[in-house]
Structure formats: structure tokens, C-alpha cells
């Protein structure tokens with residue numbers, strides 16, 4: 491990790507760490523570094539730092555390293571870590587908060603495909619009230635410039651009568667639009 | 679008649695259509711009433727969850743508030759991802775009045791918490807209904823070996839899911855399978871994550887997790903893997919093609935929903951239970967129990 495002046499880093503990023511603690515509702519300072527969370531993590535092989543190390547880095551205020559890590563995007567939110575933590579820390583909730591923080595801070599290069607997927611998904615929900623898979627796939631493919639990507643599943647789904655060509659529009663669409671506007675600014 | 683507010687979620691009308699078909703058919707056969715939540719919206723799933731905390735609570739809270747207009751005390755969601763979002767609403771809004779008010783200020787109809795979340799598998803695995811199923815079995819599934827796959831989100835974390843079932847080695851679906859005359863195989867991957875949420879973004883990792891689950895189920899002697907979530911099911915069913923390409927192993931492991939298996943044992947028609955909708959052909963498995 492090179493040399494870092496830890497107390498200085500911590501001071502600069504204290505507000506960040508406090509926010510993560512507040513948003514996630516998890517007191518990460520309780521962590522013993524037993525690494526049980528990492529032992530059972532099914533995503534760890536695709537991570538640059540195992541979950542326990544992310545917690546440690548957070549405690550040390552290493553904001554950039556944490557938010558730029560591959561780990562937070564390789565995490566699948568399966569809650570195995572949360573289930574097993576001996577100190578009752580919901581590690582998965584910390585990961586949730588870190589993903590939200592990373593998006594807000596613009597650290598999105600490792601997550602371009604996740605973010606594009608989420609935006610396309612939510613775009614259909616905001617407009618129709620329900621997920622419209624064909625619309626989402628189309629939008630996602632346009633965003634990523636990968637037009638064939640979802641075809642491997644799209645066609646078989648269609649053949650099984652499992653994919654609808656038209657969106658279902660719920661009645662409460664105005665209510666949903668309002669929810670989106672007041673939470674994430676309407677999405678993109 | 680037992681009544682539940684029923685939240686199909688988007689998947690039960692698309693990729694998991696056979697889960698919806700079989701759930702309704704089995705409920706009807708058992709005299710259970712599933713009342714669909716009126717004008718329901720998508721729960722937002724992990725996409726809302728990754729985007730904004732408040733959004734991820736407001737979407738499912740609207741659904742739970744609408745369920746309060748029905749003559750029920752409990753709501754069920756067959757999709758584990760939807761279930762997990764409802765559980766988050768109950769847990770987070772239940773302990774934080776301020777947050778609850780904040781969420782309610784976004785909704786036209788407030789969420790009060792009156793309608794409680796019920797674990798979908800438990801609708802069938804509770805002692806009375808299990809007895810009822812046992813009594814109504816017309817076609818025992820004797821000889822069929824089933825790996826019960828609960829997925830990760832239905833049971834973890836127990837603090838939030840607050841079920842009787844063990845998060846590492848749950849038994850509720852195993853008990854159902856036993857009541858049908860079939861044999862649940864013991865295996866260690868019952869609640870291991872399948873990586874479905876990574877399917878679009880990190881396919882390699884997802885394919886690996888699917889391969890692990892399929893391999894361990896096969897090595898445990900299972901004829902099929904019974905699923906309890908449309909996302910797990912679609913992932914394990916459709917991705918066997920990708921697994922074959924990457925690992926050169928052709929499992930041809932059918933992935934029926936546990937509700938389809940209940941329906942079979944109750945003597946319902948496999949077509950009306952949506953067996954034709956599965957990607958991996960279940961013919962061998964059906965033959966084994968003397969159907970079709």
C-alpha cells in the first residue's frame with residue numbers, strides 16, 4: 491500500500507467514515523479482524539481486498555482506496571458475512587453504503603456496467619411502475635454499446651413465452667415518479 | 679380459508695412464469711387464497727438498493743401499504759429478492775420512526791406495518807399445511823432425489839429475516855419434499871449465493887458460482903435442484919449452457935420450483951404447472967416419478 495500517514499488520512503476523511511457508519515447503521519469500530527466474513531464470502535475470488543480488509547481500511551479512513559476497490563462491485567449482497575460476523579456487524583450493509591458513496595463520489599470506472607444496468611432497470615420502473623425487461627435490455631445495450639450481449643438469453647426467453655414485448659403500466663405512475671424525484675433526483 | 683396478500687413481482691410474469699402458475703395452482707388445491715396486491719410496482723430489487731437508500735425502502739413500502747387494503751394479515755413474495763426488500767422495510771422502518779415518516783411522506787398511502795411479511799416456503803411448510811399436503815398426495819414422488827436450494831436472500835441474515843429456519847442449513851423445503859414422498863439429499867450449498875446479481879456485469883464469476891452449485895448437487899446424487907426464487911431458478915436453469923461452454927460439463931440438471939413438485943404430487947397436470955417452461959428438459963425426472 492506504500493507509505494501513508496495514517497492519522498492524517500483519518501483526520502481528512504473522518505466525516506466520510508462517520509457518514510458510512512451513520513448511513514449503514516454499523517459500528518465498524520467493533521470489528522475484531524477475525525476475517526470470518528471473508529472466509530465465507532463467495533465473491534472474494536473476484537475482489538482485490540477481502541471484506542475484513544475493507545472494514546479495516548475504513549477504520550483507517552482510507553476513503554479513496556475503499557471507494558475505488560473492485561471489492562465493493564464484486565460483492566453480491568448475499569449477506570453471508572452479515573450472518574456470520576461474531577461482532578454483529580452487518581458487513582453487507584456497509585458494502586451497500588460504500589456502493590452508494592462510490593456512485594455519489596463519481597468513482598464509477600470499475601462499475602460502469604453495473605451502473606448502466608441499474609440506470610436502465612430503474613428507468614423502466616420509473617416510467618412504467620414495473621420492470622420492462624425488453625426495454626431495459628435495449629437501453630442497457632445502447633448505453634454500453636454492446637448490442638448482442640443479452641441476446642443469448644433474450645431469444646430463448648421469447649421462445650418460451652417468458653418475455654413480453656410490451657410494458658405493463660401501473661396506475662400509480664405519478665406516485666412513483668414523485669418517489670424517484672424526491673429520492674435520487676429522478677434518476678437518469 | 680387462509681388468505682395472504684400475494685406479491686408476484688416482475689419475475690413471476692416473465693422469466694419465472696411457471697413459479698406463478700404452480701404457486702397459484704397448488705394454493706387452490708390446498709384451499710389457500712392468494713390475493714394479488716392491487717396496482718403493485720416493482721420492488722426496485724438490487725438496482726434501487728445500490729442507487730439510493732430511501733428509494734430502496736419507498737418502493738417496497740408502497741407495495742406493503744397497498745397490501746393493507748386487502749383483508750389479510752400477512753403478505754408473501756415468492757421472489758427472494760422481493761422478500762428481502764420487504765424484510766428490510768419491516769426491519770428498518772420498524773426500529774426508526776423518523777425514517778418511517780420520511781418514507782411515508784413519499785407515499786400516497788402510508789405504510790403502517792399492519793400486514794406482516796411471511797416466508798413464502800413457510801406457507802406450505804408450516805405443520806398444519808404440511809399435514810394437509812401429506813394427506814392430499816395422489817402421486818408420491820418416491821425415488822426422486824432433490825437438492826433443495828433456498829438461495830441466499832430468503833434466509834440471510836437471520837437477524838432481519840427472523841425465521842425459525844437455519845440460515846446455513848434450512849429445513850423447511852426439505853420437509854415439504856419429504857412430505858411428497860421424495861428424498862431431500864443433504865448437501866452443503868443450500869444457501870450459497872448463485873451470483874445472479876452479477877449475471878450481467880461479471881459473468882465469469884456468476885458462471886463459476888453456478889458451476890459449483892450444480893456440481894455439488896450432482897455429486898450429492900440429486901436428480902434435480904428445487905428452487906424457491908425466480909432469479910436463482912433462471913440463473914441455474916439458463917446458465918447451464920454457459921457453464922457447459924466454460925467448463926465443458928453438461929449437467930442437464932432440471933431446476934423445477936418446489937411448488938411445481940408439490941403440484942406433481944398433488945396430481946396436478948404438469949403442463950398447467952409450467953413444466954414446459956423450464957429450459958433444461960425435465961422429462962427424465964418426470965419419468966422417474968411415473969409422470970408423462
Ligand code: SF4
Pocket residue numbers: 520521522523524525526527528541542545574575576577578579581
Ligand atoms: S466477521 Fe465481523 S468482526 Fe470478523 S473481520 Fe469480519 S467484520 Fe470484523
Ligand code: SF4
Pocket residue numbers: 527530531532533534541564565566567568569570571572581582585
Ligand atoms: S454480501 Fe458481499 S461481502 Fe458479504 S459475503 Fe456476500 S459477497 Fe461477500
Ligand code: SF4
Pocket residue numbers: 621686687688689690719720721722723724757759760
Ligand atoms: S426483485 Fe425482481 S422480480 Fe422481484 S419485483 Fe423486483 S424486479 Fe421485480
Ligand code: SF4
Pocket residue numbers: 566568758759828829830831832870871872873874875907909910911913
Ligand atoms: S441465490 Fe442467487 S438469485 Fe437467489 S437470492 Fe441469492 S443471489 Fe439472488
